[in-house]
Structures are given as structure tokens and as C-alpha cells.
Amino acid sequence: MTERLPLFPLGTVLYPGLVLPLHLFEERYRLLIHDLLERPEPRYFGVVGIELGHEVGEDAAHRLAGVGCAAELHTVTPHEDGRFDIVTVGSRRFMLKELDRSRPYLRGDVEFLPEEAGTDPEPVARRVRLLFQLYRHRLAAAGAELAEPLDLPVDPVRLSYLIAAAVVLDGHEKQRLLQAEDATVRLQMERDLLQRENRLLDMLPTVPAGQFLDGSFNPN
Numbered sequence: 001m002t003e004r005l006p007l008f009p010l011g012t013v014l015y016p017g018l019v020l021p022l023h024l025f026e027e028r029y030r031l032l033i034h035d036l037l038e039r040p041e042p043r044y045f046g047v048v049g050i051e052l053g054h055e056v057g058e059d060a061a062h063r064l065a066g067v068g069c070a071a072e073l074h075t076v077t078p079h080e081d082g083r084f085d086i087v088t089v090g091s092r093r094f095m096l097k098e099l100d101r102s103r104p105y106l107r108g109d110v111e112f113l114p115e116e117a118g119t120d121p122e123p124v125a126r127r128v129r130l131l132f133q134l135y136r137h138r139l140a141a142a143g144a145e146l147a148e149p150l151d152l153p154v155d156p157v158r159l160s161y162l163i164a165a166a167v168v169l170d171g172h173e174k175q176r177l178l179q180a181e182d183a184t185v186r187l188q189m190e191r192d193l194l195q196r197e198n199r200l201l202d203m204l205p206t207v208p209a210g211q212f213l214d215g216s217f218n219p220n
Helices: 027-037 122-141 156-166 171-179 183-203
Strands: 003-010 019-024 044-052 067-078 084-100 107-112
Touching: 003 027, 003 067, 003 084, 019 027, 027 067, 027 084, 044 084, 044 107, 044 171, 067 107, 067 171, 122 156, 122 183, 156 171, 156 183, 171 183
Parallel strands: 003 044
Antiparallel strands: 003 107, 019 084, 044 067, 067 084, 084 107
16 A cells, blocks of 8 residues: 655655754745645655755756655744754655656655564674674774763664664665665674674774764654
8 A cells, every 4th residue: 555755855864763853945845844734743754865866956856765764744943034944753664656746846655664573683683782882882982972872772673773873884775774674684784784894993093073873863
């Protein structure tokens, strides 16, 4: 069963549970928010990754990723000049089936994906927790400023998304984690990525400034 969602192409991957603030200034996305505010709560739009193109301008949606995440609109702060500051929280993943370009902003027919733990996730979850703590320790030792440690969730699905959001990776790898079929597969991928990142950090005296875990994950 498909559902039609307004779409917001973005150069950032959104995961379920992740808080995503946005500053909206393009006219088409102002219209998107106006249209959403006319609907009853909860209000959703789809965040989908840009594989080719830019966030701003007419070619912003030249090529989109096949899997995105619905963003629930939590707060809207309008400005006198028509801009909006909004805060959203990632909700459910979806597969993008078809695009509708009849409005100034994109809409898409989407099929929501199940969130399953997979087969026997706990052994790999234990390993990922240890590797992630080592990763944070090595980042801190290399000079990175980190937020206070979080209590990692027991639930493997929530854990897999928190790790995916927290580790500094390129957009392609972030998208692969979003598209993983279940939490066990995602955690296995994260285990391999964390092992690689920890090896790299061992070889680096310092690390460049980046987006480290900043407390923006909301484990709903």
C-alpha cells in the first residue's frame, strides 16, 4: 500500500529517531510548510537523499535515493520575511515508488518499510557497543569535542539508528545504513565500519572537525 508524501530532497540522511532542524528559505519549501500546516497533526513530509544534484536550485532533485525517511513536523517558527525554522524528528523509512512533479515541490508515492530486529541481533549489538565506545574514546584522544556519553539503547533497532547517526561517514555509507533490510544487517555493517574507522584513528595524530555525536538523537 502506498501513500503520497511531500518530499524534501536533502544532502543529509535522516534516520528514525533523529532530530533534524531545518531553515527553509526557498519559495517551494515555504509552500510545503504552508500546505502541511493546513493538515491535522501529526504532519509528515519525506526526507530523501540527493544522489546527484544540489539542495538549492532547480536541479536539486536531479536524482534521488530510493529509500528515505518520513520527518514528523514538531515545531514551526515563522519569520516576517516568509522564511521558516522548523524542527522535525525522523519517523518511518519508506521506499520511493513514483514522483509527482505537479506542485512546485516534489511529492512521492511511497511504501513504508518494516522495522525488524532480524535474526539474533544481540551478539553483534554487544560488539558494536564496544566498538562505538572505543571509537568515541579515540576521537576524544585525537582532539574531537564530544557530547556527554549516552546510554546506548537495548533495543537493536534503536541502537542501529543511533550508531548510524553518530558515526562520521560519507553520504553513500549513511544511505547504505538507512537501506539495510533489518537491524541485524545494519549492525553488522556498523561493526565493519567501526572497525575500519578505529584502525584509521589509530594512525591519525589528530582528526578534522566534523559532525560528531551531538545529542540530537531522540530515542523515541
